[in-house]
Amino acid sequence: MKSIEQLKEALQQELNMYQQVLEMAKEKTQIIKQGRLKELEENTSKEQQYIRTMGTFEKIRRSIFTNISQELEIQEPSSVSELLLHLEEEEASHIDDIRNQLLEVIHRLEEINKLNEKLIYQSLEYVNFNIELMTTSHETSSHYGEKEAGNRKTVASLLDIKV
Template sequence: MTIEPILATLDQLEKLHISLLRIANEKTSRIKKNDISGLDQLLKDEQAHLAAILQTDKAREQAVVSLFTEQGRPVPLNPSISDVLDITEEPDHTRLKEAKDRLLHAIHELKWQNDLNQKLTYQSLQFVNLSLDMVRPRTESVNYSKKEIQGNAVTKDLASFDSQA
């Protein structure tokens, strides 16, 4: 077996991650515009992409397992592209490494964009909470204060029992 099925799944994973990156970029603009309905639709699209990525990654894992079994090598517990790189020789090694590097680059860009979206969402939430705190009336404390429990100092000096009466 050649590494062609593995390269095909890596290329598919790269395309899916780049598409997910486009969604993440669009999410950034929707967050900035405060477009909640558009953001909701993007989240649904993102879920579909994640499901496709999981399915493609399983296909990649199966292709790696097939390669190992056909070569009579022990199959690693969690077969990865690094495992395949260890057993391949030129020119397949170079092609596989380039595909892996492209995928990792797309993943790192996606991670950076998602971190930005998370920070923007957190700032928006802070702004909403600040606005609500400014509008919302302050509630009086329902607990007793120390002064109310101990009473006034003036009343302590007065006797509660009048012996001359």
């Protein structure tokens, strides 16, 4: 059946795309650890392009589901799992293998994205801490151990604003 082959091809392409995004997420972890902001920006931009393309695959899959439901004269399935119940064992097995691989890649991607989120949060906390140190004015005396309050000077902060 042509629609089944189209589904297999679409799922395989989607799997390949998710694998590429997974590799980019792994690279992003290293980029974040090394503090390479320009590369982080470029990596994020590429990820956004992939995400837009992935939305297209969802539409394609829905269209294929509609065609399969008409060919098999069944109600349109809401998921790949539901569709598998209506297919021959060999076709169902092949599609299920691709689906399982896809789910595993998505799971690993979620884990890496959580790690990246934590790393970015820690980096932001570090930056905020340093900004606080630089913008806080400190009172220091001009001479060590001098008790006279009139001789104290206030050190102006390096930066007067917090971004």
